[in-house]
């Protein structure tokens with residue numbers, strides 16, 4: 652079980668709410684989200700301060716509306732866009748993600764204003 656993150660947090664979307672899209676994950680997606688939440692927990696512990704999830708799971712319809720650079724991963728619940736409260740912390744977070752051997756990615760991107 653993730654300590655700092657919830658499935659609710661990983662699936663919430665303002666766009667889905669506004670557009671009345673049901674972004675409820677399937678069981679398979681929930682299992683994937685748990686893996687992502689485990690990684691987010693490690694990052695949270697390392698940083699010692701809150702990490703804010705902008706976007707986790709997106710159902711196909713929601714993802715179509717939002718778009719993005721790694722579409723399929725969000726649809727499968729295997730992606731999270733997240734940020735720190737302070738811009739100064741980004742380098743430290745990025746280095747941790749790159750260097751920690753038990754954290755593996757197919758994509759790790761640093762974006763501004765996301």
Ligand SMILES: [Zn+2]
Nearest residue numbers: 719730731732
């Ligand atoms: Zn993304």
